[in-house]
Amino acid sequence: MDLVVDTLSHAYGNVTVLQDIDLTIPSGQIVCLVGPSGCGKSTLLRMIGGLERPTQGAVRLLGEPPRDSLNPLTFVFQHFALLPWRNVEDNIRLVLEDHRLPKAEVARIIDDVLARTRLTDFAKALPKQLSGGMKQRVAIARALAVRPACMLMDEPLSALDSQTRELLMEDLISLWTREPFTAVYVTHNLAEAVRLGHRVVVLSRRPGRVHDVVDIDIPLQDRHAGMPELEKTQAHLWELMRREAQVADMELIDG
Amino acid sequence: MADTPLLAAGTLPPSRPVTPAKGQPVPFRGGGFQPVPIRGVAILVFVLLIAALELGTRTGVISNLTMPPPSAIVETLWNLAASGRLWTHLYPSLTRLVIGAAIGTTLGIAIGTMIGLFSLARAGLVPLVSALFPIPKIALLPLFVIWFGIGESSKYALIAFGTFTPTVVATFGAVDNVDRTLIRMGQSFGLSWWSVVRKIVLPGAFPGILSGLRVSIAIGIILLVAAEMLGAEHGIGAYILEAGSLYDLERLFAGVTVLSVMGVTLSWLIGLLERRFLSWRS
Numbered sequence: 167m168d169l170v171v172d173t174l175s176h177a178y179g180n181v182t183v184l185q186d187i188d189l190t191i192p193s194g195q196i197v198c199l200v201g202p203s204g205c206g207k208s209t210l211l212r213m214i215g216g217l218e219r220p221t222q223g224a225v226r227l228l229g230e231p232p233r234d235s236l237n238p239l240t241f242v243f244q245h246f247a248l249l250p251w252r253n254v255e256d257n258i259r260l261v262l263e264d265h266r267l268p269k270a271e272v273a274r275i276i277d278d279v280l281a282r283t284r285l286t287d288f289a290k291a292l293p294k295q296l297s298g299g300m301k302q303r304v305a306i307a308r309a310l311a312v313r314p315a316c317m318l319m320d321e322p323l324s325a326l327d328s329q330t331r332e333l334l335m336e337d338l339i340s341l342w343t344r345e346p347f348t349a350v351y352v353t354h355n356l357a358e359a360v361r362l363g364h365r366v367v368v369l370s371r372r373p374g375r376v377h378d379v380v381d382i383d384i385p386l387q388d389r390h391a392g393m394p395e396l397e398k399t400q401a402h403l404w405e406l407m408r409r410e411a412q413v414a415d416m417e418l419i420d421g
Numbered sequence: 422m423a424d425t426p427l428l429a430a431g432t433l434p435p436s437r438p439v440t441p442a443k444g445q446p447v448p449f450r451g452g453g454f455q456p457v458p459i460r461g462v463a464i465l466v467f468v469l470l471i472a473a474l475e476l477g478t479r480t481g482v483i484s485n486l487t488m489p490p491p492s493a494i495v496e497t498l499w500n501l502a503a504s505g506r507l508w509t510h511l512y513p514s515l516t517r518l519v520i521g522a523a524i525g526t527t528l529g530i531a532i533g534t535m536i537g538l539f540s541l542a543r544a545g546l547v548p549l550v551s552a553l554f555p556i557p558k559i560a561l562l563p564l565f566v567i568w569f570g571i572g573e574s575s576k577y578a579l580i581a582f583g584t585f586t587p588t589v590v591a592t593f594g595a596v597d598n599v600d601r602t603l604i605r606m607g608q609s610f611g612l613s614w615w616s617v618v619r620k621i622v623l624p625g626a627f628p629g630i631l632s633g634l635r636v637s638i639a640i641g642i643i644l645l646v647a648a649e650m651l652g653a654e655h656g657i658g659a660y661i662l663e664a665g666s667l668y669d670l671e672r673l674f675a676g677v678t679v680l681s682v683m684g685v686t687l688s689w690l691i692g693l694l695e696r697r698f699l700s701w702r703s
Contacts (some may be wrong), residue, residue, distance in 0.1 A: 210470070215609055217605055217607075217608065217609055236611075237609075237610055237611050239609075240609070240610065241531070241606065241609040241610075243602060243606060244600060246603050247600075247603055247606035249604075249620075249621065250605060250701050250702070250703075251625075251701040252701075260607075260610075260620060261610040261611075261612070263620075264611065264612055264613055264616055292701050293701075294701065294702075294703040308610075309483075312610060341685050
């Protein structure tokens, strides 16, 4: 199943935030959306996931989502969005409860995703007992539990410190290597984009347009921090964004 | 990592070891503003106050016309309990409070949740609730007697009405304060509307509803006594009124003590609920 963003535009009142976005998210690839703050990348992601409605254009699904997928478009949020009154296991159970699966099946899925995110020992812990990195791993486990056709990740590592970010990035890479998933990954961190993205889409500042698309051919598992090729791509991306980011920084918020 | 240092190395003055004994220590100024629980102080205050009253009334510094000695109040309470008359007054009072508060808070939580969830309910009911909230409910007692009769129903109605408005306000405030990202998360995973309400909105609002309940219960006790003073054969309020009109200070204070203990017990029960169900809060 591919996702296509078809000449999508969006305006809040008479402020255009997104203009004529055309984008294809091919199956099995991670597409990173980068851009200066306020360029509407998170808004675009929410539209792809059906949490917001564009004023013009549409997001379309090409082909059927896999039959076993419980929730084809699944979000991973920046601030984890875990229910603080449910423990790790029950937070994952929450998204399975409405699907009337047999008990054994639910238990199997939970065990499986906890194992894949190395959380098995923490099944009974409450979110308040977990570090930021652990919370995000729970959120990722929860997303995996519904077997998404496409994961929509909204700055999933931005709330974490840089060491945790590096560890979680490695986790994501190994998850993808074992079982490739499709993802749209919004970030403002170019280092993340070049490590995780098969394709990096650079948005321009408001109104957000597709400024450039950069494909990175190096396989994910061969990439590592400080690799010269990645540094070069990152520098190139920064050149594309630099001026825009400067202007965006000087803007009044509701101007 | 992408983070580049703002200052190049070497622009900072080199750190020199300073001989320890020289120089002023930096004064500490970060203290206070951090209440810590101290055990035993509450009991000490009680004991001291009661001891002072006892001493004052015995020596005659405090006239027996204004204040009975605490020991006499305890004795009265003891006799009341032993004769079983405490129960004949406490039972109807507790029944009134429980039934009235149950009606009021249940309705209040239901209406408050509706205001929190539906724009139409909010637009229509919030002004109404704001208009009802400041009315001293005791002023409505004569009206309630006309509507519901002099029996139990008018007392239930008064307590229910008095606990209803603060519960509504607390509940819709609590529903408003539920983290919207959690609700969007639920929707993004395809949870049904009812699941979102039951599994995300209501548990998220529960702490706010419980603290509203504390206020409601206190108001309920106040109204209970007021209602019983206006027309009841039994009940703590009736007992206090009777003692007052006979100028029987020991019994009057015994009645007031029962009320105070009742309030403390109910608040302790709510605290117990909070510890049991809200342990997830950090």
